[in-house]
Protein backbone atom coordinates (compact mmCIF):
# COMPACT_ATOMS: atom_id res chain seq x y z
CA UNK A 1 0.00 0.00 0.00
CA UNK A 2 2.45 2.59 -1.05
CA UNK A 3 0.00 4.62 -3.12
CA UNK A 4 -2.25 5.64 -0.32
CA UNK A 5 -1.96 9.38 -0.66
CA UNK A 6 -4.78 11.83 -0.98
CA UNK A 7 -6.43 11.84 -4.41
CA UNK A 8 -4.83 14.30 -6.75
CA UNK A 9 -6.96 17.05 -8.09
CA UNK A 10 -6.56 17.50 -11.76
CA UNK A 11 -6.71 21.08 -12.78
CA UNK A 12 -8.14 21.52 -16.21
CA UNK A 13 -7.54 24.88 -17.79
CA UNK A 14 -9.70 25.62 -20.72
CA UNK A 15 -8.28 28.33 -22.90
CA UNK A 16 -10.93 29.94 -24.93
CA UNK A 17 -9.52 32.76 -27.02
CA UNK A 18 -12.89 34.41 -27.35
CA UNK A 19 -13.45 34.70 -23.62
CA UNK A 20 -9.90 35.70 -22.72
CA UNK A 21 -8.91 39.31 -22.24
CA UNK A 22 -8.80 41.15 -25.52
CA UNK A 23 -5.74 43.25 -26.13
CA UNK A 24 -5.59 46.82 -27.29
CA UNK A 25 -4.26 47.15 -30.81
CA UNK A 26 -2.61 50.39 -29.87
CA UNK A 27 -0.67 49.68 -26.69
CA UNK A 28 -1.14 45.91 -26.34
CA UNK A 29 -2.73 46.29 -22.91
CA UNK A 30 -5.86 44.37 -21.94
CA UNK A 31 -9.16 45.99 -22.76
CA UNK A 32 -11.59 46.78 -19.98
CA UNK A 33 -14.14 44.00 -19.48
CA UNK A 34 -16.75 46.69 -19.96
CA UNK A 35 -15.43 47.51 -23.43
CA UNK A 36 -17.77 46.94 -26.33
CA UNK A 37 -17.42 43.64 -28.17
CA UNK A 38 -16.30 45.58 -31.24
CA UNK A 39 -13.73 47.65 -29.38
CA UNK A 40 -10.11 47.06 -30.33
CA UNK A 41 -8.51 49.98 -28.49
CA UNK A 42 -8.47 50.65 -24.77
CA UNK A 43 -8.90 54.37 -25.21
CA UNK A 44 -9.24 57.09 -27.82
CA UNK A 45 -5.58 58.06 -27.48
CA UNK A 46 -4.57 54.55 -28.48
CA UNK A 47 -6.90 54.62 -31.45
CA UNK A 48 -5.57 57.88 -32.85
CA UNK A 49 -1.98 56.89 -32.16
CA UNK A 50 -2.53 53.64 -34.05
CA UNK A 51 -4.03 55.37 -37.10
CA UNK A 52 -1.33 57.97 -37.14
CA UNK A 53 1.30 55.24 -37.12
CA UNK A 54 -0.49 53.38 -39.92
CA UNK A 55 -0.69 56.49 -42.05
CA UNK A 56 2.97 57.30 -41.50
CA UNK A 57 3.98 53.76 -42.45
CA UNK A 58 1.92 53.94 -45.62
CA UNK A 59 3.37 57.31 -46.61
CA UNK A 60 6.81 55.87 -46.08
CA UNK A 61 6.12 52.79 -48.18
CA UNK A 62 4.82 54.94 -51.01
CA UNK A 63 7.87 57.17 -50.80
CA UNK A 64 10.16 54.14 -51.02
CA UNK A 65 8.23 52.88 -54.04
CA UNK A 66 8.36 56.24 -55.76
CA UNK A 67 12.07 56.49 -54.98
CA UNK A 68 12.21 60.18 -55.76
CA UNK A 69 15.41 61.78 -54.61
CA UNK A 70 16.24 65.38 -54.00
CA UNK A 71 19.48 67.11 -53.28
CA UNK A 72 20.48 69.98 -51.08
CA UNK A 73 20.92 73.26 -52.89
CA UNK A 74 23.81 74.11 -50.63
CA UNK A 75 25.96 71.04 -50.16
CA UNK A 76 24.53 68.56 -52.70
CA UNK A 77 23.64 65.99 -50.10
CA UNK A 78 21.06 63.56 -51.56
CA UNK A 79 18.03 62.05 -49.84
CA UNK A 80 14.86 60.19 -50.70
CA UNK A 81 11.89 62.50 -50.70
CA UNK A 82 9.32 61.71 -48.04
CA UNK A 83 11.60 59.47 -45.98
CA UNK A 84 14.61 61.32 -44.70
CA UNK A 85 13.07 64.71 -45.35
CA UNK A 86 9.62 66.05 -46.06
CA UNK A 87 8.59 66.60 -49.68
CA UNK A 88 8.95 70.34 -49.25
CA UNK A 89 12.55 70.14 -48.02
CA UNK A 90 15.05 72.13 -50.06
CA UNK A 91 18.09 71.92 -47.81
CA UNK A 92 19.55 68.93 -45.99
CA UNK A 93 19.92 70.67 -42.65
CA UNK A 94 19.10 73.88 -40.81
CA UNK A 95 22.75 74.80 -41.23
CA UNK A 96 22.46 74.70 -45.02
CA UNK A 97 19.21 76.63 -44.95
CA UNK A 98 20.87 79.27 -42.87
CA UNK A 99 23.86 79.44 -45.19
CA UNK A 100 21.56 79.75 -48.22
CA UNK A 101 19.66 82.52 -46.50
CA UNK A 102 22.88 84.41 -45.86
CA UNK A 103 23.97 83.93 -49.48
CA UNK A 104 20.65 85.22 -50.75
CA UNK A 105 20.85 88.19 -48.44
CA UNK A 106 24.33 88.98 -49.72
CA UNK A 107 23.09 88.78 -53.31
CA UNK A 108 20.33 91.26 -52.66
CA UNK A 109 22.93 93.58 -51.28
CA UNK A 110 21.25 94.17 -47.98
CA UNK A 111 23.34 95.66 -45.20
Ligand SMILES: [Zn+2]
Pocket residue numbers: 024025026027028029041042043046
Ligand atom coordinates in the same frame (compact mmCIF):
# COMPACT_ATOMS: atom_id res chain seq x y z
ZN1 LIG B 1 -4.32 50.94 -25.52
Ligand SMILES: [Zn+2]
Pocket residue numbers: 072073074075076077091092093096
Ligand atom coordinates in the same frame (compact mmCIF):
# COMPACT_ATOMS: atom_id res chain seq x y z
ZN1 LIG C 1 23.17 70.62 -47.29
